[in-house]
Amino acid sequence: MAEKILTARFETPDSHLLNTYQADGGYTALKKALTMKPEEVIELVKASGLRGRGGAGFPAGLKWSFVPKEAEKPKYLCVNADEGEPGTFKDRYLMELDPHAVIEGSAIACYAFGAHIAYIYVRGEFKVPMERMEQALAEAREAGLVGKNILDSGFDFDMWVHPGAGAYVCGEETALIESNEGHRGMPRLKPPFPAVVGLFGGPTVVNNVETLAFVPHIMNQGAEWFAKLGPERNGGTKMYGVSGHVKKPGIYELPMGTSLKEIIYDVCGGIRGDHELKAVIPGGSSTPVLTPDEIDVAMDFDSLAKIGTMLGSGAIIVMDETTCMVRAITRLAKFYSHESCGQCTPCREGLAWIHQVLVRIEGGQGREGDIDLLLDICDNVQGNTICPLGDACAMPVRGFIKKFRPEFEEHIQKAGCPIGPFPAPWAGSAKG
């Protein structure tokens, strides 16, 4: 199999401990970075083409360069470890099995854009990852890698774990900042962007765990090496999290741009039993669904965008022919309508409405015109909200209807689900 970078130490015993990490060259990248000028570090990361692994694929180096050099208020790094998108389960392993890589990457990032404090906002349910991060930070602090004057460089860097407050929306960068400040996790209006006004009013960078974990490797092995691991503008490897009806679900680190077909059939051993592939969500539940004839696609930001979907967090959800598409999207709509923070009208009301209509269709009470109604509600939500959570529901709903419209129509015509009755726990309205 191809080169493993982030997951290389995953099998090493005690991979989460400082001496294991240091024995494998850990913290040499930080040492190296501290001898460079901060701008040089930013340039290097820019040149590597490292794109954010949190979903949007925004170039990390560019994001750091937006932070003003001089600022009245302290600057911060927020490490996004909220990992709430259904299907996504990669960051938790990085924190559990290689927490020092996350700390080292964070320290280098802070040095690069001039922050002295990083918070890692860890999803509240992630008990073990949180403990591992705490433990690693304690070790690093003891060893002079975190704290005042790290590695005798004159640079102060501190990092704290902030337990998440239990909402998917807190993974959205400005909601994360609000929550990190101790407020209700609700997205802020942009502008101002976090790089200018973020945590406690200071310039702030929000980066995903996986994004930051790459940084030490880029320092050590160079920008070009990283860029060449994947297709153009999509450098590096990617941690793909595969779940659903494959034989071997799990986390797989593969080069960016590995074909989806290869991931499903070669890496994950194909579809379970003698079932057939019916649909794949390629990048976490908010990304539009693909049909079997579309899976010959390179799993990178640009190639997926070309076919109308997204790499997102790289969470691949595979569904075989036993899956009712209406039921699947109903379940997702329930998630999004439940997770809407409730502040903006189209998302708060529209998502619940979408869910209610879907529940009816799946439950055999679909009406003529429901499908067009759904599409119109999606239209009215999409692009009209404060944060992308509204879109994150509208996009897959549209996607499911676009790809599987006959199945929705069949539900309405037959007044029920052709695959079987709706299991009780999924029924009930969003308001129940």
Place this chain on the structure above:
Amino acid sequence: MPKLTIDGVEIEAAQGQSVLDAALAHGIHIPHLCYHPRLKVSGNCRMCLVEIEKAPKLQISCGTEARDGMVVQTKSEKVLKARQSVLEFMLINHPLDCPTCDQCGECKLQDYCSEHGQEESRYGEEKHGFDVLDVGPDISRNMNRCIHCTRCIRFLRDVAGSEEFTLYERGSHTTVGPYLEKALESPFSGNLAEVCPVGALTCKHFRFKGRSWLMEKSRTLCPGCARGCNAYAWTSKQEVLRLTPAENDFVNQSWLCNAGRASIAQIEAKNRILEPTRATAMEELAGVLRALIEKDEGEKVGVLASPRLTNEDLYLIRKLAREVIGTTHLAFVPGMSDDRPFGPLDTPLTEWFIRADPTPNSHGARDILHSTEHTENAFDLIEAAEKGEISSLLVFSEDPVTSFGDVDRATKALGQLDFLAVIDSHFSPTAELARLVVPEASFAEKDGTFTNEQGRIQRLRAAIPARGHSQSAWQTVTEVAKHLGTVWTFNSAAEVDREIASKIPGYQDLDFDTLPLEGLALVQADEADQAEAEESTPDQDKKE
């Protein structure tokens, strides 16, 4: 200054102004709900979405800074669809119970629905039914009508200075309210009735009392303290049903305190004085005064006037005392001084709004009564009664028995007088001791002016006819003077003001009929000199 084009019209915005503010300032109405000119922008209702050239998506005009060269469409097809859909979303869970809603007629949602709404609802699912929750003594909450604009939260947190409301739950379960039942304690909570754009938060005291379009409103002042908040008195069938804030950037912005709103209770209070002790009270009062004046003992009359009275009342009381009775024993109870800044400030209302001085016209009383040769304070007057220096006392809207601080001593001192008359709107312990009681009009029944703590002369307007035989003190005093053979020609507060303007320093610009809505700042003594100086050497630059 950025120049932008809105719906084809080129306008100039102020630096840093939002597209919405700029549009509104130029008479272009963009529907908006969560935006409130005095609250932080939250951008959550999405009602104000507009199309801006080169922007990939519709943008909220309330949260987008107007920039040079922007081309904005507020009525394009895309904008209208978004606007209509936002309304549709809002109505999903809205009961549309307008006929039984107190907001009816003043509801922005209602207005926008009739302008932009769809005829028929496409929503065929079940609506929410939220439980009723008692949030506090002044405000009633109906969550079913809430549009989640968070104006209430922002008002309480950022303006009133009490973080008493928050959002609960998420998604379509989201509710807005206090942390505990009945926990809304802000002394400014009454403002929520106006801050809330719909009927989710309404005034408990006003429930089902009247319909906005069936009421009349007159712009007047709150009598509750030395701020002199501008207010509308809403009346129906000669009854004042509520006070709501009138905007004044120099005084109260858009707010009133709860105590101020409650001052309408005075009008119909049980202890209201509506009739004089006897029909002949005025003659009797004049008789007592005449006897003293004839004996050349006018100096034995004490006069106590209240800073609750208008400038017009106070001026004629002074005139009666000085010119007709001939006494120097003219006193008023000075208001409590307040060393906090007057504002308006951007800091929480709790820090500056309600003034320590609970009377509306201490400044005016000082200006008018202190400008006589001799004015005493109430304490001196009680002492004068004790020493027998005065034998008669006229008390205008004061209650020295209570306010003196030593009830027994004050009662005893007043008991030594030959004659005590009280001219007041409400019975008080002092009135109980009086030989004669004459009714005074309440604040809602009189015209006149108050000078607030900051020295701003503002207009009080009669919202309803005076109850019973009550009238303004200046009218009472004019009658007394007439009985004493001095005929004044004052027929209105405006006529009294003409004389005030000529006699009282600082009041030279006062003209009752043309008094600006935002009031008139007193002319300061040194300013007056300066104005004169400037007139003699006109400063061309300043006129630009």
